Amino acid sequence: MRKNGEQMNNSRPTLALRGVQVWQGLLDRPAQEAIVQSIRSIVAAAPLFSPMTPYGKPMSVQMTSAGRFGWVSDRTGYRYSEAHPRGTAWPAIPASILDIWGKVSESDRVPECCLVNFYRESAKMGMHQDRDEAEFGEPVVSVSLGDDGLFRIGNLTRGGKTESIWLKSGDVVVMGGDARLVYHGIDKTRSGSSSLLNGGGRINLTLRVVT
Ligand code: SIN
Ligand code: FE2
Numbered sequence: 001m002r003k004n005g006e007q008m009n010n011s012r013p014t015l016a017l018r019g020v021q022v023w024q025g026l027l028d029r030p031a032q033e034a035i036v037q038s039i040r041s042i043v044a045a046a047p048l049f050s051p052m053t054p055y056g057k058p059m060s061v062q063m064t065s066a067g068r069f070g071w072v073s074d075r076t077g078y079r080y081s082e083a084h085p086r087g088t089a090w091p092a093i094p095a096s097i098l099d100i101w102g103k104v105s106e107s108d109r110v111p112e113c114c115l116v117n118f119y120r121e122s123a124k125m126g127m128h129q130d131r132d133e134a135e136f137g138e139p140v141v142s143v144s145l146g147d148d149g150l151f152r153i154g155n156l157t158r159g160g161k162t163e164s165i166w167l168k169s170g171d172v173v174v175m176g177g178d179a180r181l182v183y184h185g186i187d188k189t190r191s192g193s194s195s196l197l198n199g200g201g202r203i204n205l206t207l208r209v210v211t
Contacts (some may be wrong), residue, residue: 011103017163018153019179023104027170031096032145032196038094039116039145039203042066045091046084048118054078060123066093066114069210071132078132080113080210093207097143101207104174105139111207119149119189119202127154127162127185130175130208138209139176145169147202148190154183169194 013021027035048062051073065071069080070090084090093114101111117125130140144167151173154162164187167173175182189202197203 013104013174015165017165018155018182019177020153020182020184021104021174021176021179022165022167023172023174024168025170026100026104026172027143029170029196032170034096035094035143035205036145036196036203038096039205041094042091042114042116046070046088047086048116049085059125060119061125062118062120062123064090064116066091066097066116067112069113071113071115080132097205097207100143100172101141104172105141105176105207107138107209109135109138109209111141112210113206113208115206115208117204117206119147119186119204121189121191121201123186123202124188125186127152127158127183129181129183130206131181133208133210135209135211136180139174139180141207142173142175143205143207144171144173145203145205146194146197147200148193149202149204150187150189152185152187156181156183158183166190169196 014024015022046064048064050062051059054077072081148166148168151167152162152164
């Protein structure tokens, strides 16, 4: 826990939606560019792939991971795996990305997975909970880079009223505490809204403690 009075610049969320914290503009442009460089090295070591859902439909988002565990999905289900689908270990989570966790998570643990989601023009992600982890006491921290993404926040059970917010490049979202298991998804991205990524698109990084 961060103690009272221990406030740094930028040391609190700018918005809370249903208990989900949004730190808008936490990363400035140079910080975003540095993280994109780190992501390039992750992707060089662990190429993006298009996961298949257990229902046999390919996801529109491309993925890879860094850390001890990566998140994978195929016909046998969703799970964490210590190997990329091609059989190799995942690269380490870059320090520039771990720093973000240190700033916002209020956790004593170190994330064991950094999932990289890449959204091309028409990619989206349906409403879901992040619940493949063993420890729901630890938050999920997500970092948005590149094009704006329309993030929808629902409830602790499927369905019901939802609220949405456009996440911009440099925004960081924390789902922890009572909001750890809230349903969420990305309805669409706004193509061309950011110049961060050559070739456009949106990257979302999700940091999680897995064990
Ligand atoms: C996710 O929930 O896995 C991704 C969220 C996002 O892309 O912002
Ligand atoms: Fe998620």
